Amino acid sequence: MEPILQIKNLTHTYGVGTPFQRSAVEDMTFDVYQGEFLGIIGHTGSGKSTLIQHLNGLLKPTSGQVLLSGKDIWAEPKKIRDVRFRVGLVFQYPEYQLFEETVYKDIAFGPINMGKTGEELDRCIRESARLVxxxxxxxxxxxxxxxGGQKRRVALAGVLAMEPEVLILDEPTAGLDPAGRENLMANIRDFHRNRHTTVILVSHSMDEIAQNVDRILVLKSAHVLMSGTPAEVFARADELMTAGLDVPQVTRIAMALKARGLDINPAVYTVDALEQELLALRKGGAAC
Amino acid sequence: MPTMIETSSLRFAYPADEGGQPVFALRGVDLKIEKGSFVVVLGHNGSGKSTLAKTFNAVLLPAGGKVYVEGMDTLDESLLLAIRQRVGMVFQNPDNQIVANVVEEDVAFAPENLGVPSEEIRQRVDNALKAVDMYEFVTHAPHLLSGGQKQRIAIAGVIAMEPDCIVLDEATAMLDPIGRQEVLSTIHRLNREKGITVILITHHMNEAEDADRVIVMDDGKVAMDGTPKEVFTQVDHLRAMGLTAPDTVDLLDRLRKDGLDVPLDALTVEECADAITRAVAGN
Amino acid sequence: MLKDITLGQYFPGNTVAHKLDPRTKILLVVLYIVALFCAKSLLTYGLMALCLAVCVRISRVGVKQLVRGLKPVLVIIIFTGILNLFFTPGDRYIFEWGFLHVSDTGLRSAVFMVLRIMLLIMGTFLMTYTTSPISLTDGLERLLNGLKKLHVPVHELAMMMSIALRFIPTLIEETDKIMSAQKARGADFESGNLIQKAKALIPILVPLFISAFRRADELATAMECRCYHGGEGRTKLHVLKYQRRDYIALTAGVLVVTAVLVLRHFGL
Incomplete structure (x- = not known):
């Protein structure tokens, strides 16, 4: 698989030269692959927010590089806006940035900034509205x-309408109720599946990450702690818990079963998978 | 047990937009909340749960029916301060309920309003901050604290009124898992040690696991009411109201349908694992 | 960027200057300003500068920080200086070029004017540097308490001021966030002419206003829930009480003003 974003030795230090100097991101290196659904998890203060603002050039690295399709995004600082169109970033509580008189006009803000006009503009607005x-x-x-939930969808559509190659979502479901959360995630999954766009989901909720992504990046105090498929990451559940991170409830049940002597893969993370494991176990047990 | 809050055929409507019909958020709620209990109110957005919470200390007044706080009618304007002193509220956005730019000044706000003498305010502020484990931040600026810490300051600000009941209106919704845990353990401790009645409005199912009682609101009415075990085992009913059962119950429900002999009401991870182990071993 | 604003910034400390009653400090600043405007000679200006220097020393505020406070008003200072320098008529002209001329009185008043503004600003900043905004509003409220009889809403004004101070950092943070979010949608705040730049602010200002109103609404509810019902019957956590040091400081202040007035009387 081709990497679309390459993060190389990225460091970002706030307040250089003051007593408050502190690195929010320190020497991070990882790739984001074309078309993948990547989850980023970590505490508040682990560097998540700072990291993602580097991926679309809102923040400039103190040192290190961000490559988009192999090219350093800061190679031509004047063209940084083009990077922001190619890497769409939806902030936390994005409904608080709506400002236009109509939903249509608000969604149009990004594409108009890109220079889209006429039928093309109308098409991308309507399509992204439909998507959410x-x-x-x-x-x-x-x-x-x-x-509230609809406002958030409008804000999301405003970024989708720029038709970015990479879509970054910072806590897209924060504050929504369970049904709202599930609906929004379903929209995002559909979008990912149909458009083959690379999606990066930042979340506090291990359950949400586990149910949606292909690969997880775990951050801890400005560094990458782990990276791998959900199964690989949850196989190291003990480490996650010592790092103070959550583990999906299903994984915790599986771990507890394992501890009680059942022959079960403790890294399962969906109810479905655990059900299958248990059914297989019963069949195996009955055959004996 | 004595009653903390009682509602009888409580109705409430938000004023309509021009020309529209008023929107009924509460359509006949009858509840009795016991003193010293820990009650969780669940429901999807728009189910009326936040509206209900706001009627408990006369922020919203009933359009029909009554709300009694320790026997005091919330419609009686002369009792307003007494009611609000008994029932404290913590809201969703931590930033929008902190009044002062020093922690101690903020916690002192309510007792100052109540005309408590200065020396006693000092004591109340210190005690309240100790109760939420934030005493070391007494002279800090609140805007530099984390979300969970800000909410604990807000709780301290309420405790300083010496209320009998705290209502948390989605107070954990904007917090990260750690902040949420901080707030939950704080209110559980206050409930246990000081006997303060806690009414927690939330849409996080797992916050209800340790509650004494779970009330599910739907369409402005009480749809379910019982212990966590009684409520969460009704998997299909919950789903119909846009809520999900905890994964533990979901798993047990499926295993039962697969023919395994497991109980439904093992809510916690440990209980659930025990139940499954027993069933598999029994095979 | 926005976070660097030093608006009435407070540097916590434990010096006598910090411990003085805010009312004392406000009164001292008033006395100081009166004295400054009465000063006419090099001697009296020197006296005022000396007073400021002593206060700075006591408060242990860095001279650098104090001078930094002058930065935002630098243009005004230079402008006043130039106006006074070139446009004051006098008996003797030191320098003439076209309609520009520098007289001896002009030079004198320019120097004094610049000195006066600088001393004025540094003196006031010294107060805000050593007094937390909350005790400053508290002090103001108490000082103006008498005006309540004239139906001036002193408590309400003080409450508004302290809430405004409380929300400045929050709103600055929010502005930063909204700016980032709009930049992520390709907003451009840097290029274009003045009108385009002003237009580019709409996507920031509209959300900011809406959010400020929402916050105000929620805050009002939260305050009511904590039994706020105006200033009536309200007590305070910190009760202001004049101490010995306050009387000493005020006496010193009055003495300085008297000295300046006496010197002025003798034409000095």
Whole structure:
């Protein structure tokens, strides 16, 4: 697989030369592959937010590089806006950045900044609205009349409308209720599947990460602690827990079963997988 | 046990947009909340759970029916301060409920309003900050604290009123897992040690595991009401209301449908593992 | 960037200057300003500069920080200096070029004017550097308490001021966040002419205002829930009480003003 983003020895230090100097990101190196669904997990203060703002050039590395399709994004600082169009970033609580009179106009902000006009502009607005489940008749409404969950969808559509090659989502479901969370994640999964866009999901919720991503990057105090498939990462559940991170509830049940002497893979992370494990165990047991 | 809060056929409507019908958020709620209990109120967005919470200390007044706080009618304006002193509220956004830019000044805000003498305010502030384990931050600026710490300051600000009940209106929704844990363990301790009634409004199912009672709101009414075990074992009913059962119950439910003899009401990871081990061993 | 603003910044400390009652400090600044405006000669200006130097020394505030406070008003200082320098008529002209001329009185008043503004600003900054905003508002409220009889809403004004101070860092942080979010959607705040730049601010200002109103609304509810019902019957955690040091400081302040007035009377 081709890497679309390469992060090389990235370091970001705040307050250089002051008594408050501190590195939020320190010597991080990893690749993000074309078309993958990557999850990033870590505590508040682990460097997640600082890291993702480097991927679209909102922050400039203190040292190290970010390569997009093999090219350093800061090679031509004047063209940094193009990087922001190619790497879309949806911030936490994005509904607080809505400002236009209508939903349609708000979604149009990004694409217009890109220079899109006419039918092309109209197409990408309507398509991205549809992707996040905004109905056509809602497009002419004021975004401030919508419910909290709908506002968030509009904000998401505003970034999708730029048709980025990489989509970064910072805690997209924070504050939503379970149904809202699941609906939004389903939209994002569909988008990923249909467009083959690379998606990076930043989340506090191990359960949410486990159920959606192909690969997980675990951050801890400005460094990459682990990286691998969910099964690989949850196989090291003990390490995660000592690092103060959550483990999906299902994994904890599997670990507890294993500790009770059942022959079970403790790295399962979906209810489905654990059910299958247990059924297989029963069959095996019955055959004996 | 004496009653902390009682509602009888409580109704509430938000004013309508121009020309529209008023939106009923509560349509007949009858509840009795016992003193000293830990109650979790669940429900999807728009189920009326936050509206209900706001009627408990007269931020919202009933459009029909009554709310009694320790027997005091919230519609009686002369009792307003007494009611608000008894029932403290902690809200969702930690930034929007901190009044002062020094921690101790913020915690002192409510007792100052109540006209408590200065020396006693000092004591109350110190005790409240110790109760939420934030005493070392007494002279800090709140905006530099983490979300979980800010919410604990907000809780301290409520405790300084010496209330009998604390209502947390989605107070954990904006926090990360660590912050959420800090807040939960703080309110559980306050409930246990000081006997303060806690009403926790949330949509995180797992916060309800240790509650005495779980109330599920749907469409402005109480849809389910019982112990966590009684409520969470009704997997299909929960799903129909846009909520999900904990993974433990979900797994047990599936295993039962697969023909395994497991109970449904093993909520915690340990209980669940025990139940499954027993069932598999029994085979 | 936005976080670097030093708006009435407070440097915590434990010196006498920090411990003085905020009312004392406000009164001292008032006395200091009166004295400054009465000063007319090199001698009295020297006296004022000496007073400031002594206060700075006591408060242990760095001279660097104090001078940094002058930066935002540098333009005004230079402008005033130039105006006074070139446009004050006098008996004797030191320098003439076209309509520009520098008279001896002009030079004198320019120097004094610049000195006066600098001393004024540094003196006031010294107060904000050594007094937390909250005790400053507290002091103001107590000083103006008498105005309540004239139906001036002193408590409400003080409350508004302290809440504004409380929310400045929050709103600055929020502005940063909104700017980043709009930049991520390709907003461009740097290029273009003045009108384009002003237009580019709309995507920041609209969300910022909406959020400020939302915050105000939620804060009002939260305050009511904590039994806020105006200033009536309110007590305070910290009660302001004049100490011996306050009387000493105020006496010193009055003495300096008297000295300046006496010197002025004798034409000095």
């Amino acid at each position: 489940g905004i109905r056509d008749d809602q497009l002419e409404k004021s975004p401030f009349e919508l419910s």
